[in-house]
Amino acid sequence: MIELKDVSYVRLGTRDLDDALSFATGYLGLEVAETARNAAYLRSDDRAHTLCYFDGDPEDHTVGFEVEDEENLQLAAATLERLGHPVHAGTPEECDLRKVKAFIGFRDPTGNHIELVVRPERSGKRYFATRDAGITGFSHIGLYTTDPSRDERFWTEVCNAKVSDRIGDIPLMRVNEIHHTIALLASDRAGIQHVNHQVQTSDDVMRSYNFLHERNVPIVFGPGRHPTSGARFLYFKGPDGMVFEYSVGVDAIEDEEGHNPRQFGFEPSSFCKWGSKPAADFRR
Ligand SMILES: CC(C)c1ccc(C(=O)O)c(O)c1O
Ligand SMILES: [Fe+2]
DSSP states (O other): OOOOOEEEEEEEEESOHHHHHHHIIIIIOOEEEEEETTEEEEESSSBSOSEEEEESOTTOEEEEEEOSOHHHHHHHHHHHHHTTOOOEEOOHHHHHHHTOSEEEEEEOTTOOEEEEEESOOBOSSOOOOSSOOOEEEEEEEEEEESOHHHHHHIIIIITOOEEEEEETTEEEEESSSBSOSEEEEEOSSOSEEEEEEEESOHHHHHHHHHHHHHTTOOEEEEEEEOTTTOOEEEEEEOGGGOEEEEEEOOOBOOOTTTOOOEEEOSSHHHHOTTOOOOOGGGOO
């Protein structure tokens, strides 16, 4: 069984790196850690980076998850190969680009690019952004799946994720005590559906709603409150149509053994208890 510790980063291709960088700093509220000729590294917490925009195909999305050590990484590689997922071992140059000690890359059953990483770099400097969005850290991702039941089995049976709740067939899965780190949303293609950052207070969510709305950033869901995790949320669109979420107040699952996933109906009130409804382009 592969043991994931946490989500580590996302890597997003873009044809307009300057535009992506100005959105990430001026609107989303991330801090530039480093820029290179064809990539920009952004921080949201004490990690060296949690988002990398690179010059490339905007459909090219990768999610990195941290595993404990190199021994676990090798075991994970063997498990994945045995199950028919070809594994790429990161070269030293590729590890440098990701600021990790070692990593492997593979595709989940839908074809999503997944990386497992060991010893992602932290920064001695505290995260300090130019726009104060109140971000406390990168927290979870929504991932597209072409077969929710199959991919739920992959994430739970191969990667030891646990289902905290389901909305219809959307599983919200945890890899640590946080309510969820991965949500699977049905689609006809692979890719990341949304990238979540936690913020400090509900005031931050509402301040951002006004800030983004006034600047014509498309708000695609919220402000609202998820009945599942209990979080207050706001979703909006960034470069290349990527959806970003701010949320605050996500539950922790403290009774790991005693928690049973709750089944919510696939209806608006399961997504938002305040009555907000997602825009048509919230997901593709
Ligand atoms: C709409 C998506 C799948 C969703 C649903 C519930 C939560 C939550 O309980 O926090 C999310 O964060 C979501 O992104
Ligand atoms: Fe989310």
